[in-house]
Amino acid sequence: MMKAARTACKTFGCAGLFTVMGHPQKASARPVAINANYLSIWFAQHWPEGEAEVTAFLSSAAKALGGREADLARYMGVSRPTLSSWKTRGAIPESHTTWFFDEFPYAVLSNTAPAPGDDLRHAGLIPVLHLLKATSFNPFGLPQEQLEDAAVELIQRHLPGLARLALFVQHQLRFEEWVGQDLERFTAEVLHGFLKVLSPRLLRGRAVSQ
Structure with missing residues (x-):
């Protein structure tokens, strides 16, 4: 690692x-x-490093994007055999690493329709609820004058993606990172950090408070 x-x-x-x-x-x-x-x-x-970690990482990423490795391969512009070769080698090529922080979280949040495997009764939802509470239902950093009109719509639109992204984060966390803390709240803090980067792009030019 x-x-x-x-x-x-x-x-x-x-x-x-x-x-x-x-x-x-x-x-x-x-x-x-x-x-x-x-x-x-x-x-x-x-x-990730090594066959087991790369396999788990790619599997979690695929689930976040809809549940199939074919979805992940399509988003990345590679074939499924290419993903399989990365698992076997235990490494993701350097030419594809930046995609994961530059495009992957945005792709997950932009996929606004619930995926077949989504279960919003509990899976990934608790960290999102903590995020909403901690940000006074303004996780995207909207200016105060836009909250009444846009906040609920944005939360509704991106709720499935936020829940899937929360699960992805939890699958990557090391035990020592959150031991002694509440895992769901810790995950919410990570999501908040993600959104500070992603919100301007997600809001497509809407003024965002920093």
Whole structure:
């Protein structure tokens, strides 16, 4: 995991000095806003290494996008045999790593129709409810004057994707990250970090408070 995290961080251009597996990593020289790089940092810290981790990672990603590896392959522009080869080698090629922090979360949230495997009675829903409570039902950072008209519509539209993304996050978390804390609330904090990066794109030009 350590070697993979370093490779992913180098590829993603992680900004700032942060810790991966308890060891400080050198910052990129390119200055960026910390929230703009939250996804690259998170994926670098949770990047899979080895056949078992890569297989589980790709399976979780496929479920987040609708439940089938064919969906993941289609979004990435590769074939299913290509995904299988990554599992066998136990590594995702560097040329495809940035897709996961740049496009994957956006693709999950943009898939607004419930997938066949979605179960919004409980699976992934609890972290989303914590997220809504913590953000006063404004997880997308809408300006106050737009809340009444747009907040409920946005939450309804992206609820399935948020729940699937929450499950993906939980599948990647290491036990030591959240032990002693509430897993659902911890997941909600990660989702909030994701949305700070993704909201401007999701809102398609709508003014977003930072």
